[in-house]
Amino acid sequence: MLGVDFDVDAERFVALVGPSGCGKSTTLSLVSGLDRASSGVVTVRGKPVDGITGEIGFLFQRDALMPWKTVRDNVLLPLQLRGVPRKDALRRAAEWIARVGLRGFEASFPHQLSGGMRKRVSLAQTLVYDPEILLMDEPFSALDVQTRNLMEGELLDLWQGSRKTVMFVTHDLEEAIALSDEVIVMTAGPGRVKVRYDVPLPRPRDIEKIRFEPQFTELYSKMWNDLRDEVLESYARATTAG
Amino acid sequence: MREQLRPVDRWVVVYTQLALTLVVLAGWEAGGQAGWIDKVYFSKPSDIALQIADWWRHGYIIGDVVTTMSETIAGLIAGAFAGIVLGIVLASNRFLGAVFEPLLVLLNSIPRVTLVPLFILWFGFKFESKMASSVALVLFVVFFATYAGIKDVDPTLVANARVMGAKRLDVIRHVLVPSALTWIFSSLRSAVGFALIGAVVAEYFGANAGVGYRIVYSESNYNTAGVFAGLVILMVLVTLVDTFIRWVQRRLILWKTAAL
Numbered sequence: 001m002l003g004v005d006f007d008v009d010a011e012r013f014v015a016l017v018g019p020s021g022c023g024k025s026t027t028l029s030l031v032s033g034l035d036r037a038s039s040g041v042v043t044v045r046g047k048p049v050d051g052i053t054g055e056i057g058f059l060f061q062r063d064a065l066m067p068w069k070t071v072r073d074n075v076l077l078p079l080q081l082r083g084v085p086r087k088d089a090l091r092r093a094a095e096w097i098a099r100v101g102l103r104g105f106e107a108s109f110p111h112q113l114s115g116g117m118r119k120r121v122s123l124a125q126t127l128v129y130d131p132e133i134l135l136m137d138e139p140f141s142a143l144d145v146q147t148r149n150l151m152e153g154e155l156l157d158l159w160q161g162s163r164k165t166v167m168f169v170t171h172d173l174e175e176a177i178a179l180s181d182e183v184i185v186m187t188a189g190p191g192r193v194k195v196r197y198d199v200p201l202p203r204p205r206d207i208e209k210i211r212f213e214p215q216f217t218e219l220y221s222k223m224w225n226d227l228r229d230e231v232l233e234s235y236a237r238a239t240t241a242g
Numbered sequence: 243m244r245e246q247l248r249p250v251d252r253w254v255v256v257y258t259q260l261a262l263t264l265v266v267l268a269g270w271e272a273g274g275q276a277g278w279i280d281k282v283y284f285s286k287p288s289d290i291a292l293q294i295a296d297w298w299r300h301g302y303i304i305g306d307v308v309t310t311m312s313e314t315i316a317g318l319i320a321g322a323f324a325g326i327v328l329g330i331v332l333a334s335n336r337f338l339g340a341v342f343e344p345l346l347v348l349l350n351s352i353p354r355v356t357l358v359p360l361f362i363l364w365f366g367f368k369f370e371s372k373m374a375s376s377v378a379l380v381l382f383v384v385f386f387a388t389y390a391g392i393k394d395v396d397p398t399l400v401a402n403a404r405v406m407g408a409k410r411l412d413v414i415r416h417v418l419v420p421s422a423l424t425w426i427f428s429s430l431r432s433a434v435g436f437a438l439i440g441a442v443v444a445e446y447f448g449a450n451a452g453v454g455y456r457i458v459y460s461e462s463n464y465n466t467a468g469v470f471a472g473l474v475i476l477m478v479l480v481t482l483v484d485t486f487i488r489w490v491q492r493r494l495i496l497w498k499t500a501a502l
Contacts, residue, residue, distance in 0.1 A: 034401055054407045064402035068420040068495075077416065078406035129406065 317376020329388025391422030
């Protein structure tokens with residue numbers, strides 16, 4: 001089904017863009033070990049992926065917090081699963097809750113928080129166990145535009161500190177360019193890598209302002225040219241099929 | 243049109259319910275007194291009240307309630323426990339689920355009352371046959387709710403737990419069971435009713451104590467007031483137990499308190 005073939009260098013922030021149904025999310029599932037490839041190999045740090053390794057963090061598009069656990073217990077969960085001693089785990093969870101700006105909400109349940117706050121909890125839950133690789137599947141797509149920009153900025157700040165390898169799936173080209181070192185454009189239907197772009201914008205970046213830089217708009221129009229054909233193609237297929 | 247959107251006043255509802263009950267009881271009583279309603283078949287509220295008072299004086303009520311409730315509670319606990327465990331195992335193991343779920347559907351289609359003679363053959367007219375009759379009803383109700391509750395779990399939550407390092411048992415403990423808990427609790431509420439039905443029906447078949455026994459005994463003596471009195475006692479019992487379960491439910495499922 002999928003004809004994806006590419007490498008991602010360590011410590012890079014790489015965005016995958018493409019029309020819906022091109023296999024962006026499937027790629028992430030395969031890298032994470034949640035799903036197995038029917039053919040072909042996925043390797044992470046030189047080793048073929050065979051199930052879940054624990055060195056990967058995954059930020060889902062949908063709410064993935066346990067609704068019956070408080071903010072603290074949600075952030076504690078991955079540490080608990082790893083058998084981190086309780087005292088140590090509590091300290092690390094408190095630290096990450098503070099770092100995503102949710103001090104004071106430790107005892108709240110997810111349904112008592114806004115969408116943006118829930119994403120922050122998810123971010124803390126993922127980063128608290130310090131995974132080597134971060135996979136993000138349109139994590140901010142359900143948020144309103146303002147919250148989304150804020151979250152993108154915060155994600156970059158957090159990433160700046162740790163420089164983890166990130167694979168960020170999105171259908172939003174602007175978001176892809178603003179965040180990443182490299183953008184991979186995928187083709188419609190049988191997903192293949194169409195073209196890869198380096199994003200030589202300097203870091204640290206200011207998410208609010210970067211969109212207005214001439215270099216940004218230039219990159220944007222170049223990539224949009226490539227992406228547009230694929231989007232049109234996928235759209236044509238969807239309408240004839242429907 | 244606006245009036246329709248106004249919430250119904252709770253107290254108006256309560257007073258209407260009370261008034262309705264009083265009207266029915268008063269009509270029944272008056273009809274009985276006047277002879278429009280045949281007391282032999284329908285008794286009348288005052289006779290039922292006198293019967294309850296009489297039983298109370300003889301100490302029957304406490305004894306019957308304790309007997310029936312211990313059968314009910316034993317059946318409820320054993321049946322619910324078995325149902326929950328079975329539900330978890332069959333819902334979290336696809337092979338076992340595929341093999342056993344249809345068999346349980348088949349067993350569930352047997353009218354449980356028809357099994358009581360079998361339980362009596364196996365356990366005699368003792369406590370165990372009543373408990374078994376309760377278990378036979380409760381187990382299925384709780385099993386199907388647990389099974390459906392686990393099948394209904396949001397797959398994103400399971401994926402998230404797995405990525406974070408959850409093994410099979412961790413997923414059951416941190417995701418599947420808490421997610422199924424709302425389903426399990428709502429099934430427990432109906433299970434209480436079923437447990438009581440199981441115990442009382444088994445008492446009908448043969449016993450020497452219990453509310454069901456008291457009802458059948460009254461019936462065999464043409465004591466209609468006694469039959470009704472037994473039913474009133476059952477009604478009160480179920481209401482009390484249901485209130486208790488709702489109380490526990492509110493405390494255990496804090497994260498959904500708003501919705502309950």
